[in-house]
Amino acid sequence: DVKVTQSSRYLVKRTGEKVFLECVQDMDHENMFWYRQDPGLGLRLIYFSYDVKMKEKGDIPEGYSVSREKKERFSLILESASTNQTSMYLCASSSTRAGSNQPQHFGDGTRLSIL
């Protein structure tokens, strides 16, 4: 079974801090994704990566950056945390085989609170 592991289930940080959220997958997937999920707004894509050192902006990249130095690890960075970044953050990974996309597999999420 595919396993996507997010480093923390719950995290509390203060405004202005630099925050790192880590995600690791064990299935050699090419694609990795970071979403945030908020009531009434659903899942929104922040950034995604389709290869090591490659990244593309999603729908709401402002205030975030990402890093993918190794294929199995995708990090989300909040450069200077603000209260409006309090949310549930979800990481996912998927592979592209024979030209077709396979299902995305999600981690359990990190509930981040910025005080």
Added chain:
Amino acid sequence: KQEVTQIPAALSVPEGENLVLNCSFTDSAIYNLQWFRQDPGKGLTSLLLIQSSQREQTSGRLNASLDKSSGRSTLYIAASQPGDSATYLCAAGSGNTGKLIFGQGTTLQVKP
């Protein structure tokens, strides 16, 4: 820009009932259509994926269909059980990078 809509937002049914969840999308040029389940406070679990060239997929009591021309997908759940209670999300795939556009979900409650 692709938009994905799920109606209704919430649904309550008695145990044993067969039910259909609806998903509509505005751009028919999708790569695939995926259905997920989310339990409270958890991540998403992939249920079914329909490639753009397919019409339906089945897994156990679940059957998902895709009609690109009308911009619709349905998830059929047979003989519902209380353990099926969760939020169900559909997502339209665009491009070969696996990027998904999600609907807001339908929260299903199956009463014993």
